[in-house]
Amino acid sequence: MSFIRFALKNLFAHKTRTILTMGSMTVAVAVLFTLVSFNRGYEKALKTQLQGMGIHMMVVPVGCPYEAASLILKGGKIPNYLPADVLDQVNAIPGIDVAAPAFMSGIVRPDEGRTDIFVGVDSATLRLKNWWKIDGRFPEKPNEVVLGSDVALIEQSHVGDQIYVPEKDATFDIVGVLEPTGNEDDGMFYIPLQTAQKLFTDTTIATAAGSVTDKLTGISIRLKDPDDAPVISAQLGKIRGAEVITMGELLGTMMTLMGAAKSLLLSIVLIIIVISALGVLNTVLMSVFERTKEIGVMRATGAAQAHIFGLIWLETLMLSLLGGLGGLGLALVGARLLESLVKKFLPLAPRGSVVALEPGSFILIVAFVIGIAVVAGFYPALRAARAKPIEALRSE
Amino acid sequence: MTNDEFRMTNGRRLLEARDLWRSYHRGSETIHALAGLNLTLAPGEIVSIVGRSGSGKTTLLNQIGCLDRPSKGSLKIAGTEVTGLKEQELAGIRRDHIGFIFQLFYLIPTLTVEENIRLPLIFARKHDEQRVSELIERIGLSKSRRALPKQLDGGDMQRVAIARALVNRPKILLADEPTGRLEKKSRGAVLGIFRELAQDGLGVIMATHDPELARDAHRKLELSDGRVVSEEDYTQDNKQQKEQM
Numbered sequence: 001m002s003f004i005r006f007a008l009k010n011l012f013a014h015k016t017r018t019i020l021t022m023g024s025m026t027v028a029v030a031v032l033f034t035l036v037s038f039n040r041g042y043e044k045a046l047k048t049q050l051q052g053m054g055i056h057m058m059v060v061p062v063g064c065p066y067e068a069a070s071l072i073l074k075g076g077k078i079p080n081y082l083p084a085d086v087l088d089q090v091n092a093i094p095g096i097d098v099a100a101p102a103f104m105s106g107i108v109r110p111d112e113g114r115t116d117i118f119v120g121v122d123s124a125t126l127r128l129k130n131w132w133k134i135d136g137r138f139p140e141k142p143n144e145v146v147l148g149s150d151v152a153l154i155e156q157s158h159v160g161d162q163i164y165v166p167e168k169d170a171t172f173d174i175v176g177v178l179e180p181t182g183n184e185d186d187g188m189f190y191i192p193l194q195t196a197q198k199l200f201t202d203t204t205i206a207t208a209a210g211s212v213t214d215k216l217t218g219i220s221i222r223l224k225d226p227d228d229a230p231v232i233s234a235q236l237g238k239i240r241g242a243e244v245i246t247m248g249e250l251l252g253t254m255m256t257l258m259g260a261a262k263s264l265l266l267s268i269v270l271i272i273i274v275i276s277a278l279g280v281l282n283t284v285l286m287s288v289f290e291r292t293k294e295i296g297v298m299r300a301t302g303a304a305q306a307h308i309f310g311l312i313w314l315e316t317l318m319l320s321l322l323g324g325l326g327g328l329g330l331a332l333v334g335a336r337l338l339e340s341l342v343k344k345f346l347p348l349a350p351r352g353s354v355v356a357l358e359p360g361s362f363i364l365i366v367a368f369v370i371g372i373a374v375v376a377g378f379y380p381a382l383r384a385a386r387a388k389p390i391e392a393l394r395s396e
Numbered sequence: 397m398t399n400d401e402f403r404m405t406n407g408r409r410l411l412e413a414r415d416l417w418r419s420y421h422r423g424s425e426t427i428h429a430l431a432g433l434n435l436t437l438a439p440g441e442i443v444s445i446v447g448r449s450g451s452g453k454t455t456l457l458n459q460i461g462c463l464d465r466p467s468k469g470s471l472k473i474a475g476t477e478v479t480g481l482k483e484q485e486l487a488g489i490r491r492d493h494i495g496f497i498f499q500l501f502y503l504i505p506t507l508t509v510e511e512n513i514r515l516p517l518i519f520a521r522k523h524d525e526q527r528v529s530e531l532i533e534r535i536g537l538s539k540s541r542r543a544l545p546k547q548l549d550g551g552d553m554q555r556v557a558i559a560r561a562l563v564n565r566p567k568i569l570l571a572d573e574p575t576g577r578l579e580k581k582s583r584g585a586v587l588g589i590f591r592e593l594a595q596d597g598l599g600v601i602m603a604t605h606d607p608e609l610a611r612d613a614h615r616k617l618e619l620s621d622g623r624v625v626s627e628e629d630y631t632q633d634n635k636q637q638k639e640q641m
Binding site for chain 1: 458461464483484487488490491492496498502504505506507511516518519520560561564
């Protein structure tokens with residue numbers, strides 16, 4: 001019989017109490033592990049997605065950087081437009097490789113639980129996203145559309161089919177389907193820029209700002225040399241009515257937005273963990289009180305103070321570790337479920353998995369649990385070790 | 397063999413207590429549980445301690461077992477003066493030299509018979525399965541080695557407690573009312589074990605209310621108010637009895 005086996009036997013002498021205490025640790029660790037994994041996964045997914053877009057910066061209408069961020073990731077509607085001559089001003093700045101104008105708008109279909117995003121593009125988009133592979137061809141005529149791969153799946157449509165957009169009373173010929181890109185491009189309808197401007201421009205905003213048909217919601221820019229980003233960003237920032245967002249800023253903005261929610265969640269998890277640690281301390285302390293005579297017998301049969309301290313500490317460690325490992329297991333099983341729930345409430349959720357179950361997080365949490373056990377077990381272990389053998393033997 | 401012969405034969409003492417005091421304070425009153433007690437123990441000697449409740453029997457065993465510290469006096473165990481030792485050193489003395497048997501057995505309820513016996517080896521960081529098996533066989537519990545204490549009767553539990561006290565090969569065995577909770581048959585068996593152990597050179601000190609058990613020792617000390625008030629040597633009597641038998 002080893003010390004570990006002895007400690008295990010002591011732990012499971014009161015099964016219900018031990019299992020309940022372990023359960024509280026399991027829940028706390030499961031939530032913590034999921035949160036840590038989510039935080040890492042979200043940042044990673046966001047970076048991957050932004051890098052995968054091949055865009056170094058965006059020019060958007062003044063006053064709506066967050067909406068622009070949302071547009072970049074998920075698509076949507078921008079409550080403002082860029083002035084007509086911005087594209088020419090952008091193209092005049094040296095160092096810009098491609099400047100692709102876009103007019104983006106969405107049609108909300110609550111009954112189907114989705115929003116169809118229509119993006120008006122021109123040939124510059126093809127140059128910007130030069131990795132695109134289209135089964136068919138790029139739209140040229142006003143009533144032609146290319147579907148993202150997910151859209152084609154949902155609509156069950158192929159090249160040569162037609163789709164009707166009842167909200168705009170418009171029919172489009174499908175001339176191409178985009179091969180899967182793994183990012184948000186898969187979920188959009190691509191139509192000619194001018195068609196989008198005609199169909200989707202909000203006349204109330206456009207009238208206030210000038211003509212109806214030459215508005216843009218954003219210009220995606222790729223630089224010849226990404227190191228020029230600060231200089232070019234400064235030049236673009238001087239254009240009236242336009243605001244520049246670099247991808248680095250966008251990532252920072254989104255992580256800041258996430259930060260507040262993350263802090264709140266972390267605070268809740270920390271409270272759960274403190275409660276759980278107190279539960280562990282209480283369980284071990286009760287066990288020490290109940291076994292005072294036993295501890296006296298152990299001292300009489302040769303146990304030093306260090307043996308008793310080690311035994312009680314080992315019990316705490318095992319209780320916490322078993323609960324913690326249970327929590328990690330629970331998190332591994334339940335992470336995907338939790339991810340789908342979390343994604344529903346996240347306004348800026350990137351595509352793909354936002355939960356990164358990494359070995360680093362695993363080690364971090366195990367170390368954290370050991371830390372809790374070390375702290376929670378210290379007092380009961382010290383108390384048990386300090387008990388005088390004769391007093392421990394006399395206890396009832 | 398007389399008491400003096402024991403000491404002479406072995407030439408060394410397992411235990412030597414000189415002018416041992418243990419005093420407690422209750423308010424302004426000072427109570428002397430031990431009041432200048434002297435005691436020696438030789439290898440192979442069985443000493444019984446008798447006296448009414450509160451006479452100091454258990455206090456004396458606790459001092460010798462290094463479970464408590466004397467207020468005054470000298471206590472040598474296996475040649476080591478233990479009164480000034482640190483707690484860690486006292487644990488070492490208990491582990492290496494002392495075996496303790498309690499009236500209520502005090503077995504660990506979650507451990508099996510063999511695990512209870514093995515427990516002191518864990519604290520001594522020793523692995524001696526042969527010793528554990530040998531003791532289980534000696535106490536006649538081979539068939540119950542995986543039984544829990546609650547599955548045993550009082551006599552068997554005391555045998556396990558004796559085996560646990562012996563597993564580390566102590567030099568002194570201390571027994572506090574070892575037969576107090578046992579039937580007559582079991583009492584005889586426990587005494588038989590003590591005699592066998594004494595023949596192997598173990599020194600045994602037992603506190604008891606049982607006059608028969610006390611008389612079966614080599615020497616009987618009677619305590620009153622923490623002092624030895626009478627001492628009887630049965631060595632010759634026992635020898636003669638055995639010869640007559």
